Amino acid sequence: TFVFENRVGAGGNTGIAAVAKAPTDGYTIGIGTTGPLTINPHMLGDKMPFKPNEIRPLVAMATQPNLIVVHNSIPAKNITELVAYLKANPDKESYASSGAGTSQHLCMEMLADLTGIKVAHVPYRASNQIMQDVMSGQVKITCDNFASAYEQVKAGTVKAVAVTSPERYPGSPEVPTVAEGFPGFRVGVFHGYIAPAGFPADLAKRLEEELVKAINDPDTQAKFKNLGVQPSGLAGDAFAALIKGDSDRYGAAIAKAGIKPAQ
Helix, strand or coil, rough: CCCCCCCCCHHHHHHHHHCCCCCCCCCCCEEEEHHHHHHHHHHHHHCCCCCCHHHEEEEEEEEECCCCCCEECCCCHHHHHHHHHHCCCCCCCEEEEEECCHHHHHHHHHHHHHCCCCEEEEECCCCCHHHHHHHHHCCCEEEEEEHHHHHHHCCCCCCEECEEEEEEECCCCCCCCCCCCCCCCCCCCEEEEEEEECCCCHHHHHHHHHHHHHHHCCCHHHHHHHCCCCEEEEEEEHHHHHHHHHHHHHHHHHHHEEEEECC
């Protein structure tokens, strides 16, 4: 039997800190995401309520890329055309994100660094407002999580330019990748099971095995894909490597762009 306890706040840090500080008796696990595990430590430094080494990665549950979408008036159907348009019209357009240091923000900052485009950042407090404003043309570009953006693409209210996965995403094989125009580009988010660092090793191994079985169940896989995310199942060291790789990549982007937390 599991007892679920929502610990919201501080960009996900509150919940992860509760796991990190929990007793290591094998009774507490949590769900960790990209923000608090790979981005926030670079944004907040010593102000983080937990240290990365206080967390033991168990199993990555699911992953998804971001999806660069634009207002239908933007004359671009792939990333190369979008970059060409923005270079021809520097500082004309703006892009929306749900705040400084989010994956939406880092996606566009990394693209700007790679390509030399100049486009203004418009941070929002409420992420649900972003897509409405892109649809209306209040802002014309965003790089939102795939599951949030693709429904509007299918409805025809915005236009998909590129996904940020290394290869075309199974959920939208018709949409090209950023990497097809600019090799090596990658942005994505994950959800995964975590435990306190001192979690008993034998119990961690057993949990990993059972969680992977659950993720690989056909019904579970179908439910994940219906939500627009891809089931993962990376366990133990492999999940830890995913976290480290994302942390290194986003940390470098944050440092290079000089991104600071919103005050």
